[in-house]
Each structure stands twice: as C-alpha cells, then as structure tokens.
Amino acid sequence: MKVLVVGGGGREHALVHKLSQSPKVEKIYCAPGNAGISYLAECVDIKVGDIEKFKEFVIKNNIDLTVVGPEMPLVQGIVDEFERKGLKIFGPNKKAASIEGSKYFAKQFLSKYNIPTGRFKAFDKYQEALKFLKETWYPVVIKADGLAQGKGVFIVKDFIEAKEVLDLVMKKRIFGTSGDIIVVEEMLFGKEASVFAFVDGKNILPMVTAMDYKKIYEKDEGPNTGGMGSIAPNPCIDKETLDEIIENILKPVVKALQKEGIVYKGVLYTGLMLTKEGPKVVEFNARFGDPETQVVLPLLKTDLVEIIEATLEGKVDKVQIEWEDKKAVCAVIASSGYPGEYKTGFEIKGLENIKEAFVYHAGTTLKEGKIVTSGGRVLGITATGNSYEEAREKVYREIQKINFEGMYYRKDIGIVSQV
Numbered sequence: 001m002k003v004l005v006v007g008g009g010g011r012e013h014a015l016v017h018k019l020s021q022s023p024k025v026e027k028i029y030c031a032p033g034n035a036g037i038s039y040l041a042e043c044v045d046i047k048v049g050d051i052e053k054f055k056e057f058v059i060k061n062n063i064d065l066t067v068v069g070p071e072m073p074l075v076q077g078i079v080d081e082f083e084r085k086g087l088k089i090f091g092p093n094k095k096a097a098s099i100e101g102s103k104y105f106a107k108q109f110l111s112k113y114n115i116p117t118g119r120f121k122a123f124d125k126y127q128e129a130l131k132f133l134k135e136t137w138y139p140v141v142i143k144a145d146g147l148a149q150g151k152g153v154f155i156v157k158d159f160i161e162a163k164e165v166l167d168l169v170m171k172k173r174i175f176g177t178s179g180d181i182i183v184v185e186e187m188l189f190g191k192e193a194s195v196f197a198f199v200d201g202k203n204i205l206p207m208v209t210a211m212d213y214k215k216i217y218e219k220d221e222g223p224n225t226g227g228m229g230s231i232a233p234n235p236c237i238d239k240e241t242l243d244e245i246i247e248n249i250l251k252p253v254v255k256a257l258q259k260e261g262i263v264y265k266g267v268l269y270t271g272l273m274l275t276k277e278g279p280k281v282v283e284f285n286a287r288f289g290d291p292e293t294q295v296v297l298p299l300l301k302t303d304l305v306e307i308i309e310a311t312l313e314g315k316v317d318k319v320q321i322e323w324e325d326k327k328a329v330c331a332v333i334a335s336s337g338y339p340g341e342y343k344t345g346f347e348i349k350g351l352e353n354i355k356e357a358f359v360y361h362a363g364t365t366l367k368e369g370k371i372v373t374s375g376g377r378v379l380g381i382t383a384t385g386n387s388y389e390e391a392r393e394k395v396y397r398e399i400q401k402i403n404f405e406g407m408y409y410r411k412d413i414g415i416v417s418q419v
C-alpha cells in the first residue's frame with residue numbers, strides 16, 4: 001500500500017521509519033518531510049495546514065492511508081474532510097481533536113464526568129478574569145484556550161504576574177483567537193508523566209510509557225522547549241500506577257467520549273501529574289508526542305500498519321501488541337539560541353558515521369546535496385539498550401561524531417537516578 005505522512009519533524013521521521021518496516025507498505029510520501037525523511041519517503045511540498053492540497057494529492061496518487069503527525073490539521077478538521085471523500089486517514093476528527101484544540105473544552109469534559117483533574121475556572125471577559133485573579137490564592141496556572149505551539153501556559157505566583165499574563169493574552173492578544181478564552185487552573189504538584197494509547201472509538205490499547213525532558217538546560221532548568229529528550233519506558237510509572245491511570249482515567253475518558261457522541265479514533269496522549277491524591281489529568285493531545293515518539297516507536301515490535309488498521313476498524317482490542325524488552329533514550333540536538341532566536345543553514349557533518357543509534361531528523365533540509373539545519377530542534381539521537389545507562393552511553397558516544405555550528409544538547413538525558 002501507499003502511505004502519506006503529514007508533518008516534517010522528528011515525530012514524523014519516527015513514524016515514517018516505523019511504517020517503512022511494515023511488509024504492507026510499498027511506498028511512503030511525507031509532506032513536507034525533511035532531509036532525513038527523504039531517505040525513506042518521497043517528500044512532497046505541501047504545507048501542513050493545506051487540507052485541500054492534501055486531498056487532491058491523495059486522490060491523484062491513489063494513496064491508501066494518510067497518517068497525521070501534528071495537531072493543527074487535526075484540529076482544523078483534516079480527518080472530517082478526508083472521511084467525507086471516503087479517504088482512509090488515521091487521527092481523530094475535528095470534534096474529537098478539540099480535546100487538545102480547546103483546553104476549556106477538555107476541562108469541562110473532565111469535570112462533567114468526574115475524571116481526576118485540577119480545579120479550574122474559564123473566562124472570556126478580561127474584567128471578570130481580572131476580578132477572579134485578584135481574589136484567588138496563588139500559585140495558579142493560566143492557559144490560553146486554543147493551540148499556542150506549547151507557549152500558551154503560564155505558572156504565576158502572584159496577582160502582578162497574573163495581570164501581566166492576562167494583558168498579554170486578552171489585551172495584546174499574543175495568541176490571537178487562541179486567547180479568546182483563558183483557563184485558570186489550580187496548580188498541581190508531583191511528577192509529570194504522559195501515557196499514549198491507541199483509541200478506536202471504544203477500546204484503548206496503551207503504549208509503552210515515556211518521559212520527556214521539557215527544559216532547555218540540564219537538571220530541568222531554564223525555559224520550556226518543545227522537548228530536549230525522552231526516555232522509554234517512563235521510570236516513574238510502575239505497573240500499579242499505570243493500572244490506576246488506565247482504570248481511573250483512560251477507560252472513563254473513552255466512555256465519556258462515547259457518551260458525548262464523539263468517535264475518537266487515533267492516538268490519545270494524556271498528560272498527567274502524579275499527585276499525592278493519585279494521577280490527575282493536566283491535558284490531552286490528539287496525536288503522538290514529540291520527542292516521545294522517537295523512543296516509543298523504536299520499541300514497538302508489532303506492525304504499526306496493522307495497529308492503525310485495527311484502530312480504524314474499531315478492533316484495537318484484538319491486537320496482540322508486542323514491545324521490545326529494552327530501554328530507549330533520545331537526546332535532541334538543537335540550534336544555539338533555541339528556544340529563543342537561532343540561526344539556520346549550517347551544514348551538519350558526520351551523520352554517515354553513526355552506527356549504534358538512529359538519527360531522527362527534525363529541523364533539517366537538503367541544500368545543494370548537503371544536509372543543513374533549518375529549525376530550532378535539529379536532530380534526535382535514539383539508541384536502545386538493556387538498561388537506560390547502556391542506551392544513554394550509545395547516544396552520547398554517537399553524538400560526538402556529529403557536528404554543526406552552534407549545536408547544543410543536554411548531557412543528562414537518561415540519567416534515571418536524577419528523575
């Protein structure tokens with residue numbers, strides 16, 4: 001079969017890589033893709049938001065299955081558009097994806113069905129929000145309702161900070177319409193964890209757990225990023241905790257979605273805080289995480305196409321999913337300056353010498369036959385091993401062989417005694 005992957009980051013490289021191992025797949029297209037993906041798939045120049053063009057491309061090239069990486073096209077309704085034309089696509093429809101696309105919707109949904117989460121209030125009027133923030137206790141978390149590329153969440157310690165955030169979001173409107181509504185949440189304390197599951201509308205098939213490293217500097221210091229590394233399985237989630245998450249959160253969520261008449265098919269990513277009172281939901285994502293996918297999929301032994309097809313057919317409960325009994329570690333190499341401003345266009349050297357790890361490309365492109373940097377997060381280096389330490393050593397040994405101007409990476413990814 002012919003498959004199209006929508007997106008062009010490290011997550012999509014991991015998806016393309018896993019799909020390329022399926023005996024069912026003859027040809028992969030990826031749009032827009034990147035330099036690394038171009039070795040496994042034909043990269044197509046279509047922007048992630050251009051749903052019309054995707055539809056045309058899929059019809060013209062007789063593509064059998066489209067797999068969507070990023071949230072934006074899902075929230076915009078790419079799945080609904082494809083389904084209307086009878087085209088096979090993997091991901092939740094627009095209504096289902098609003099579980100990620102609107103934090104207000106997600107919180108209302110959680111509280112309606114008594115699924116563990118922090119308390120919240122939502123506001124669409126500046127004055128009302130201001131009044132509440134004057135009277136509330138601190139710290140609180142203020143979130144823009146809509147998509148904000150991971151920049152729409154602020155932990156504030158007092159009213160002064162809260163007002164600054166409110167002004168930015170509701171007066172200056174730095175997130176545009178994504179800030180029409182703000183959600184103010186109770187601050188939760190504990191370790192963070194995320195669980196990915198395939199959801200077929202009725203059944204859930206959880207994946208190996210993962211942990212991501214959000215901060216730019218070692219020991220989790222400095223500003224948030226899209227993710228500077230990841231490890232799988234997550235050392236903080238033991239079997240008991242996972243069972244608790246599945247029974248008290250994932251299963252009730254899927255039941256509640258059904259009650260709402262929402263057919264959720266795709267990957268459900270649940271972000272959690274492991275609090276003293278048990279795991280609570282922080283947020284949902286309607287797709288695979290990046291860079292967690294770069295450690296989860298390398299451990300998957302079962303054919304991904306088989307799982308995707310079962311998910312679409314509502315039969316994911318019939319899949320006997322198998323995972324490698326190993327640990328995976330992924331360290332992200334970023335451009336100097338990221339997550340702030342950075343320069344691009346630097347040649348990346350040494351990739352041909354990598355033996356013990358897999359290099360997932362994120363912000364790379366081909367220029368005159370050379371691989372050059374084109375984004376903030378540039379590469380994700382993943383290795384597996386019998387222990388985190390073994391995987392970690394491979395990753396950092398291989399990173400030594402890679403070189404581009406200004407390359408930056410955290411050196412503490414996978415040190416589990418620190419997490």
Ligand SMILES: Nc1ncnc2c1ncn2[C@@H]1O[C@H](COP(=O)(O)OP(=O)(O)O)[C@@H](O)[C@H]1O
Pocket residue numbers: 118141149150151152153185186187188189192271282283
């Ligand atoms: N209620 C909360 N209590 C404590 N920390 C939170 C809370 N909500 C969000 N955070 C922190 O902010 C991060 C980003 O928030 P999240 O809701 O996941 O938004 P997004 O990923 O869309 O930016 C979380 O990973 C977590 O570290």
Ligand SMILES: [Mg+2]
Pocket residue numbers: 271283
């Ligand atoms: Mg998040």
